Amino acid sequence: MAFEGLAERLQATLKKLRGKGKVTEADVKEAMREVRLALLEADVNFKVVKDFVNRVKERAVDQEVMKSLTPGQQVIKVVNDELTQLMGGSQSKLAQSHRPPTVVMMVGLQGAGKTTTTAKLARYLQKQNHHPMLVACDVYRPAAIKQLQVLGEQLNVPVFAKGENDRPVSIAQEAVTKAKEEHCDYVLIDTAGRLHVDEELMSELADMREAVSPDEILLVVDAMTGQDAVNVAERFHRELELSGVVLTKLDGDTRGGAALSVKAVTGCPIKFVGMGEKVDALEPFHPDRMAGRILGMGDVLTLIEKAQANVDAERAAELEKKIRQQQFTFDDFLEQLEQVRNMGPLDEVLGMLPGMNKIKGFKNLQVDENQLARVEAIVLSMTPEEKAHPEIINASRRRRIARGSGTQVQDVNRLLKQFNDMKKMMKQFTNMTKGGKRRRGGFKFPFMQ
Missing domain, CATH: 1.10.260.30 (Signal recognition particle, SRP54 subunit, M-domain)
Structure with a gap:
């Protein structure tokens, strides 16, 4: 489960403060030292860790907290609040155009699960009573088009696809026109990936952005790659101006550093997280709920x-x-x-x-x-x-x-x-x-x- 190691460390550290009738500044510093180590071990960006610990320490040693009836509980509340803010503060919802269809470009490197995530997003939208169309614009990876068609058939979602010799930008343009004709209110474009970021890929994606004016550009990244996921997000955001991030494999054996770093480093909110292999295993990301799960407070709303x-x-x-x-x-x-x-x-x-x-x-x-x-x-x-x-x-x-x-x-x-x-x-x-x-x-x- 994601964050398992981090959650255990943080909960053990904060447990020492929870029952204290009086909390001193030395207690807070000792706790923050442990929190800092826990976050670094979870592969959280070191600058993010430094800023986070300083903010918590500044708020935690405030006189109102120290002199409250339950200072230990107040410090934990501060950590929870700051952890929530670190991951974005509040849920960032998917855009919905006033003039359908809403166009969503799905971008990312190969191996992150982009095609599967595109289908998962279609399934999520179906549950919200929307009518999405999938668009196969990855004409380079063998069987990518077929994979999307199979997924679309499973979901009973229309898939717009052409030959491997067609230009991805033209395919995207034709798909948007087709979606209007068929009254689909979302167009989900599965773009081509690469083993690493290169100029040819970015140029094609930039041309597609200019051609279809997407309402969302979502970067799909593998949470298990840790800080590499954040570095990839930085590069894509610089080139394409991302509107959000989808973290896949957050249910796997991951330390969670990407989820805790990506918003602070790139400014891009996490909009969805992949929590399994099934097509309905995509969840909206709620920073407050995730903070509660990390600190052992549960997630009753989800x-x-x-x-x-x-x-x-x-x-x-x-x-x-x-x-x-x-x-x-x-x-x-x-x-x-x-x-x-x-x-x-x-x-x-x-x-x-x-x-x-x-x-x-x-x-x-x-x-x-x-x-x-x-x-x-x-x-x-x-x-x-x-x-x-x-x-x-x-x-x-x-x-x-x-x-x-x-x-x-x-x-x-x-x-x-x-x-x-x-x-x-x-x-x-x-x-x-x-x-x-x-x-x-x-x-x-x-x-x-």
């Missing part, structure tokens, strides 16, 4: 938005009623499992809850996708009556279900026990407002290790 996008409200109300009446079935279980999976990796979803990082064992939580497939196979091997009434599943039925799902009887026994435990826990959660006691010990979902 979690709520994910739930709203993936959970049917009427079905949820019906499910709550079933839980209260102890009528939760294996069919309901499969449906809920699919909805949760659509929200993203379970460990990341749980990580958005405030305080989850403090729970013992949470950092080692792993979701075993193979085990999840086995669980689904077991449930799908049950008859409709068995799914609705698991209590009727006797020894012979368990053997039949195990054979049908390619698993062992012990696997079926384990799932049935965990399912019963889950039903009890869900019942207790719904009764908490009535004075129900929280169950001690807990249990593991059948797809966790």
